[in-house]
Amino acid sequence: MxxxxxxxxxxxxxxxxxxxxxxxxxxxxxxxDFDYSQLHRFLQFSINNCGDWNEYSNYLLNSFDFEKDVMRYFAELFNIALEDSWGYVTNGGTEGNMFGCYLGRELFPNGTLYYSKDTHYSVAKIVKLLRIKCRAIESLPNGEIDYDDLMAKIAADQERHPIIFANIGTTMCGAVDNIETIQQRLQQAGIARHDYYLHADAALSGMILPFVDHPQPFSFADGIDSICVSGHKMIGSPIPCGIVVAKRKNVARISVEVDYIRAHDKTISGSRNGHTPLMMWVALRSHTLxxxxxxxxxxxxxxxxxxxxxxxxxxxxxxxxxxxxxxxxxxxxxxxxxxxxxxxxxxxxxxxxxxxxxxxxxxxxxxxxxxxxxxxxxxSKRTPATQKTGERLPTASFNLHTHY
Known part of the structure; x- marks a missing residue:
């Protein structure tokens, strides 16, 4: 060629x-600041991760073994046993958010999805594609969801099975919706834990909060049902990608058997990029905690x-x-x-x-x-009466950071 x-x-x-x-x-x-040069040689192969990485597939050029290691890493990071979880390497945060919302809709087909006005724009597309009833919630000045408005709208809707879309780091302000507060308020409203679904969009902060001394609640131990993270953000990747993790019992609802590949498929996209799991694997294996x-x-x-x-x-x-x-x-x-x-x-x-x-x-x-x-x-301080014709404006080329 x-x-x-x-x-x-x-x-x-x-x-x-x-x-x-x-x-x-x-x-x-x-x-x-990433370097995947040791993976360049794999670009000569059509690596396709179609189906479940935990099963055999008759498409042999897959990176399932590496994807399983990646999912084991994130299951541990987000405080859920690997055998109780299932997830996969996605095309990015939008697919991860769609997967979480899809699971919530399958669990509660008539439920309403609640998300703050600071939520990522992908959710507006997702609710249309999945045809989920939805309600936008006001945000607090720092970008967090307005908990009072959330509960007021759930009450007004008489919604007994809310699907909550929580931001673990909003797009513009990096605000974290307090999932502990959300759950407390739902409990006070008489909505039991098994009667709602809680998805966490942690596109950026999912690789921040696990490594700080005092994180806000963000994990399965804190009560979430699914979570997604972007691979090309804090981790870094030349190809947009992400990771989604959910409770295995909920994922079983969407599993379909595919004769064509002799495996089950639980994903949104079917055929998936087999190179990005390799990249995530290299990134995670080459950096210690x-x-x-x-x-x-x-x-x-x-x-x-x-x-x-x-x-x-x-x-x-x-x-x-x-x-x-x-x-x-x-x-x-x-x-x-x-x-x-x-x-x-x-x-x-x-x-x-x-x-x-x-x-x-x-x-x-x-x-x-x-x-x-x-x-x-x-x-703004000058007036036409005091400004002299032809007077030069002060230069904007000074260097302030030399004073710090």
Missing amino acids: TLSTADQNKLESFWQHCVTNQYFNIGYPESA ADWRNRIKHSLETAQYAVDRFQASGIEAWRNENSITVVFPCPSERIATKYCLATSGNTAHLITTPHHHDKSMIDALIDEVVAEARLEAWG
């Missing part, structure tokens, strides 16, 4: 683009550094507990575009994933945001 010179040049141009922008993602939770703790500690300290720098310069920045998401007022479109910031309404955020080792990009962003804010403040 030979490409034309023009096509080769196009590929080379894209290669240079990737090299130049490899660490651009200050606004999105994508860890870029102490390594993960150190990576998380560094990211949290970097996030607090950014908050401190912003606040010392008069910018109202903040972050939630155990979050690497730093929230601050939305800057100009120029700055947001330059640093690829995620914005929503009047706020923006930066995310201190592990590859931000030297803080240089964070410092550069903060310098520009502060300079812009000071320039705007200076301009």
Whole structure:
């Protein structure tokens, strides 16, 4: 197979683009400090993980043995015995969320799905695809679900089998819905534990909370029924992927026997990427628990550094507990575009994933945001009567981080 010179040049141009922008993602939770070069040789194979990794499949080029190791790791991480759980390596957080909602719907076909307005946009698609009754719940100022509004709407709906979609780290604010509080409030409302389903979307924080000293509740030991994590976020991967874990007894409801592969399939997608389980396996096997703790500690300290720098310069920045998401007022479109910031309404955020080792990009962003804010403040104090024609505005090129 030979490409034309023009096509080769196009590929080379894209290669240079990737090299130049490899660490651009200050606004999105994508860890870029990974190395899967030892897996390059496997790209010559069509590896397909179709079906259940715990069963034989007559499609021999699968990475089931590696996927089983990955699921054993996450079962232990999320406090559930492997034999009581089942999950798989997904295409990403959206598939994991759909899997959890699917299980909840199968358990309670007429139940209503409740999720906060800070929930990831994928849920709006999921409820349409699964045709689940749903209710959006107000959020607290920090991004957590409004527990009073949740209970008020459950009561108004007279819903006896609510399906709760809890955020373990919201998209914009990194807020964690307190699943202990949710369960206490449900119990007070007379809804027994076996009468509701609780899914946890831990796309980013699922690889943060297990490694901090004082985590918010997040695991099966805390009462969840399913949880999903993104593999390309805190872990890091060149291919979007994720992990979903659920209680095996609930997964059995959706299992179907497939003669074509001589196995059972419990997944959303059927044929699945067999390379991403290899990547997750290499990442988990090459980092000890102490390594993960150190990576998380560094990211949290970097996030607090950014908050401190912003606040010392008069910018109202903040972050939630155990979050690497730093929230601050939305800057100009120029700055947001330059640093690829995620914005929503009047706020923006930066995310201190592990590859931000030297803080240089964070410092550069903060310098520009502060300079812009000071320039705007200076301009707002001037009036046409006092401004002199041709007077130069103060420069915005000063370097604030040298003072810290």
